[in-house]
Amino acid sequence: MKIVNRILNANKGRDPERLALKYSAMRSNAFAFLRGTNHLFYDRLPKSGICKSAPLTWCCGDLHLENFGSYKGDNRLVYFDINDFDEAALAPPSWELSRMITSIMVSAHSFDISTENAKKLSEQFIESYAEALLTGKARWVERETTQGMVRELLEQLRQRTRVDFLNTRTQKQHKLRHFILDGKKSLPVSEAQRTEVTRFMERFASTQPHPEFYKVLDVARRIAGTGSLGVERYAILVEGKGSPDQNYLLDLKQARPSSMAKHLTTIQPAWNNEAERVVTLQRRMQAVSMAFLYPEVIGTRSYVLQALQPFEDRVPLAKYHRHIDSLTGVVQVMGQCVAWAQLRSSGRQGSAIADELIDFAERKKWRFKLLELAYELSNQVKEDWQTYSESYDDGAFQVI
Known part of the structure; x- marks a missing residue:
């Protein structure tokens, strides 16, 4: 896979001034590179095994740590949820989950979080997701009951004039x-x-x-x-x-x-x-x-x-990267949000019904396989970023 050509082709026709900013951001760390190369991730993702056996569900298509945040709804109340749907599509939930766990592992590399803690965060995310899916009921984050970073974001937005x-x-x-x-x-x-x-x-x-x-x-x-x-x-x-x-x-x-x-x-x-x-x-x-x-x-x-x-209404990873307890709390909420989104959209235009998603959550074997796959993918992302960085430094991504 020729990384340089794939990235250049995927970004053809974009505004040069802002494209230069994108390429520069992607050079800064592997997490930014992951966020800027969604197309590479799905090209790399194996299309068999765990990814093939899962039911179909609606996915945001670009699930990672910074695609959650607080916002004001059309009823003017404040919510915390998935907030980017540019890549949304019908797919196995394992596609969505593998990208999210990969983002946890890659961001750990970028924000100086130990591999052990990153794995614990990944496991907490999957466990929270599965538990929420097992209830079969779509809920939402409530300011009165949530804690930690998520509560701070909701309060910050509520109080902002x-x-x-x-x-x-x-x-x-x-x-x-x-x-x-x-x-x-x-x-x-x-x-x-x-x-x-x-x-x-x-x-x-x-x-x-x-x-x-x-x-x-x-x-x-x-x-x-x-x-x-x-x-x-x-x-x-x-x-x-x-x-x-x-x-x-x-x-x-x-x-x-x-x-x-x-x-x-x-x-x-x-x-x-x-x-x-x-x-x-x-x-x-x-x-x-x-x-x-x-x-x-x-x-x-x-x-x-x-x-x-x-x-500013997204999770401030750089601020809390050394506070593992805080990060644990927020990834658990993120896992719930993903499960609730899938339940909320179940049975629509080809997506699995809630009973199928509950059955998926009851199975345990896929969780371990998914974690192993995401760890492998995270290493691949880091390798791709190194290749990109060398090419960027050599001038391959100069925007005229």
């Missing part, structure tokens, strides 16, 4: 707000991009009960994530409930084909476009969907429009 949030991304000029173009979260747009996004929002607003809410005040190219860096993506500042302190921030992101789905094409439903797939499965798998979640089409491309979700 709209002005505080706006001030992290925008600045006031003559009582109007504009994006802070710092090269870290936002970059300037061209006039053509600004015009296209503004016209789209005008069309979208005309279909909504309160079109004045969606009046565009500013547009920027958004910098967020690792895997999606370089994909066409915009942060949009809209009037909301009034300027300057009741404005809202929206995220408009191009939807691309799923890396997971391409290995299972015969079992995937027919979607009108990729954005419909992403939004449908996000609504299906989350306990409560994020605010302003819509699949939209601009020309020949489809996009997901939703409330802008800041990176």
